Amino acid sequence: MSAPTLLLSDLHLPAAPSPLRETFRSFLRGPARESKAVYILGDLFEHWIGDDLGLVDYADEAQELRALHNGGVALYFMRGNRDFLVGKAFSAATGVTLLPDPVQIRLAGVATLLSHGDLYCTADVAYQRWRRFAHNRRVQQIFLRLPAKLRRRIAGAARGRSESDKQSKPVSIMDVDPGAIDAAFRRYDVDRIIHGHTHRPDLHQLEVDARIVERLVLADWHPGRCEYLRCDEDRIERVCLR
Ligand code: LP5
């Protein structure tokens, strides 16, 4: 039997030392080493405000990823809404291939669409407006040229604002929009979508144009629940690290 493919997202690893970071590194030294490919579907980091700073703050993880890549495991990273500024220097340092969002692959014999997931939260209009601004190339270039201290201050302000805004948003708008998901199934003609972001791990079966399709939501990590998805040729399972 061939080695499995592993998927994970929403670890939100802080820049300070933490048990979550240790768990991720032991994942890279353990199960990941026995796999053929690892897909990280965004929000690996609490936030990423430039490869120059991130590669220093997360030097240990970068080194472990590089060792895994050198050992022959294919590594893929899709940017999330916290780490959309991960760039080419990260890829060069770690050997990780950066993926567009969404991307189609064949996984466990099924035509699958991988996404971070925030794209499909279309009812969260304030977020989508922020997303368009923050994904603007020119805005990103200007931000990345700012001094480190100012970038950290802006990121802190954005995180603070996000946390306070979320308190007053209806929970439903922070989930994916059913219409946006249906449209993605049709547009990409896939039978399964795997995404993270919403922190609502689940498996949904739905009908699109008389086809039964699946939406699999990855779990976010927190102390006590750190899990990844293991995909073999004929089955998919969630595996808990601790
Ligand atoms: O991340 P999370 O889970 O808290 O909530 C998300 C949405 N929020 C975000 C914002 C990020 O957390 C901020 C990350 C900072 C990264 C560093 C980059 C710094 C700027 C770079 C510019 C190129 O993604 C949240 C969703 C929620 O998911 C569920 O889907 O609701 O959306 C919001 O909260 C958006 C707010 O409603 C509006 C925007 C707040 C930002 C205000 C900017 C402040 C100063 C910035 C100056 C450039």
Ligand code: MN
């Ligand atoms: Mn996210």
